[in-house]
Amino acid sequence: xDSVFGVEYDGGVIIASDQNNARxxxxxxxxxxxxxELSSHSAMGVSGPNADLVNFSQYISKNLALYELSNNGLxxxxxxxxxxxxGELATALRKGPYQVNIMLGGYxxxxxxxxLYWLDHLAAMAKVNYGAQGYxxxxxxSIMDRDWKEGLNQEQAVAIVEKCIKELQVRFLIAxxxxxxxxxxxxxxxxxSFGADPADN
Amino acid sequence: MSILEYNGxxxxxxxxxxxxxxxxxxxxxxxxxxxxCDFRKVFKMSDKIFVGLAGLATDxxxxxxxxxxxxxxxxxxxxxxxxxxxxxxxxxxxxxxxxFGPYFIEPVVAGLDENNxxxxxxxxxxxxxVYTDDFVVTGTATANMYGMCETLYKKDMEPDQLFxxxxxxxxxxxxxxxxxxxxxxxxxxxxxxxxxxxLKGRMD
Numbered sequence: 001x002d003s004v005f006g007v008e009y010d011g012g013v014i015i016a017s018d019q020n021n022a023r024x025x026x027x028x029x030x031x032x033x034x035x036x037e038l039s040s041h042s043a044m045g046v047s048g049p050n051a052d053l054v055n056f057s058q059y060i061s062k063n064l065a066l067y068e069l070s071n072n073g074l075x076x077x078x079x080x081x082x083x084x085x086x087g088e089l090a091t092a093l094r095k096g097p098y099q100v101n102i103m104l105g106g107y108x109x110x111x112x113x114x115x116l117y118w119l120d121h122l123a124a125m126a127k128v129n130y131g132a133q134g135y136x137x138x139x140x141x142s143i144m145d146r147d148w149k150e151g152l153n154q155e156q157a158v159a160i161v162e163k164c165i166k167e168l169q170v171r172f173l174i175a176x177x178x179x180x181x182x183x184x185x186x187x188x189x190x191x192x193s194f195g196a197d198p199a200d201n
Numbered sequence: 202m203s204i205l206e207y208n209g210x211x212x213x214x215x216x217x218x219x220x221x222x223x224x225x226x227x228x229x230x231x232x233x234x235x236x237x238c239d240f241r242k243v244f245k246m247s248d249k250i251f252v253g254l255a256g257l258a259t260d261x262x263x264x265x266x267x268x269x270x271x272x273x274x275x276x277x278x279x280x281x282x283x284x285x286x287x288x289x290x291x292x293x294x295x296x297x298x299x300x301f302g303p304y305f306i307e308p309v310v311a312g313l314d315e316n317n318x319x320x321x322x323x324x325x326x327x328x329x330x331v332y333t334d335d336f337v338v339t340g341t342a343t344a345n346m347y348g349m350c351e352t353l354y355k356k357d358m359e360p361d362q363l364f365x366x367x368x369x370x371x372x373x374x375x376x377x378x379x380x381x382x383x384x385x386x387x388x389x390x391x392x393x394x395x396x397x398x399x400l401k402g403r404m405d
Contacts, residue, residue, distance in 0.1 A: 090263050094302060118236055124208060124258035126229050126237035137234060 001174050002034060002047030003136035005164060006103040006116045007144065008129050009157035012185030013105035013114040016161045017045040018168075019178035019195055031196035035182045037189050039064050042078050042106030043182055044085070047133045048099045048121065056098045060085050078106025082117040082125060089123035097121065101133040107184050114184065132164075139171060140164040154183060158192065204305050205326070207232060209380030210242050210255035210340040213350060213371050214311035216319035217363035220391040223251045223311040224371045224400075226340075227384035229258055238383040238404065246272055248395065249313040250285050251388055252292065255340040256306035256326065264306055267295060285312030285320035289330060296328030303327050309337045317392040342381050345374035360389050364398070372402050 004017040017034040020027060035045045036057030044060075046053045063084070067076055076084065082104050092098055102119040118131040130144040131137075147160045158181065165179050178195025209230045214223040229240035243253045244265050252268065254261040271291050275283055283291070289310040296304060303326045310322045323337035324330050331337070335354055338346035349370035358366060368387055375381040385400040 086262065087266075090259055093259065120231065120259075122207075122257065122259040123262070124229065125262060126240055128237055131236065141234075 004045035004047045005132035007157045008116045009152040013116045014157050015045040015105045016181040018176040033198035043189050044104040047101045052098045052100050077108045078115045086125045205256045208258040211342045211375045211381035212253035212255050213338050214309045215336040215367050217358040220360045221311045221319040222363045222367040222389045224387040226381040251311050253309045254306045260304040260306045289322040293328035307339045342374045342378035
């Protein structure tokens with residue numbers, strides 16, 4: 001029931017997700033951070049069961065850190081990170097699949113270009129300008145289709161994301177009071193806003 | 202809902218006079234929802250060999266990588282290029298290895314052999330091949346594509362005419378299929394090179 005979406009703009013990419021952690025009729029917490037930071041300049045919004053969400057995102061981010069440690073600080077580009085993530089999902093698919101749907105965003109500091117990738121739980125991958133996973137896609141894709149254009153700046157991209165969030169809060173059956181929004185640009189991964197502080201215990 | 206119809210695809214490969222053409226749609230969907238309009242399913246393996254992979258998108262991407270890997274291994278060991286017939290056999294072998302847990306793709310291979318004569322083959326998901334000298338089709342709109350190809354095809358078409366025939370056959374077929382469409386790419390392969398063009402079609 002998670003809502004995860006991403007919007008690319010000129011110079012960066014926004015990843016946003018709701019902060020609910022729930023199962024069946026019970027809400028465990030409303031301040032979960034589902035946008036996992038993978039490296040200094042990439043993050044992925046993950047939807048799915050909490051176990052797979054946490055396990056898979058930590059597995060990927062630790063492996064990316066290991067690559068940097070093993071290769072004298074050489075970083076993997078967002079394109080490489082997305083393909084690595086897809087490869088891990090694809091390998092696990094026929095052994096013990098991760099039931100996670102992902103929006104992966106990153107900023108390539110060498111090419112000075114942002115990119116956003118849509119990955120589903122079957123390990124299909126597409127590079128997109130904007131996208132959403134889960135039920136959110138039914139509500140938000142048309143809004144993004146209408147409002148997105150080339151050369152947006154960060155404020156305009158955030159405005160689109162906030163429009164999507166409002167739409168979900170009005171029309172989506174499941175109450176999602178809190179959303180966390182992160183931006184990835186040349187300065188790294190920044191949390192722009194959250195409904196509830198993930199650090200609160 | 203068949204697993205082969207989850208993402209949607211439409212691919213045709215057709216033979217002409219000393220040339221082959223291969224065309225695909227560019228839609229990536231999750232059942233009824235369209236996710237991307239630039240997901241190409243035809244891959245260049247060499248100047249003379251193209252492969253089209255229709256079926257589950259994750260396996261399309263996995264198979265693309267596996268084929269490149271097997272092609273590289275072959276060329277390192279044999280110190281010569283793969284011919285389309287051998288490539289088709291490699292692909293068939295790869296698929297049958299997973300006989301009881303297959304990759305959900307149904308590929309077509311299009312290429313020019315050592316004498317620059319057209320080569321076409323199609324396969325099911327466990328690698329059973331069929332070799333033809335006119336056309337092969339695969340994807341979610343095969344009924345439509347067979348009808349169009351059978352009607353429009355003529356022997357020994359020149360590259361330009363092959364492009365027209367292939368494009369019209371594909372466009373008409375995918376316009377009647379909900380799961381394919383949203384753009385199309387056509388490659389015409391001759392001994393002098395490859396011409397790739399994007400088709401302008403209905404984006405629905």
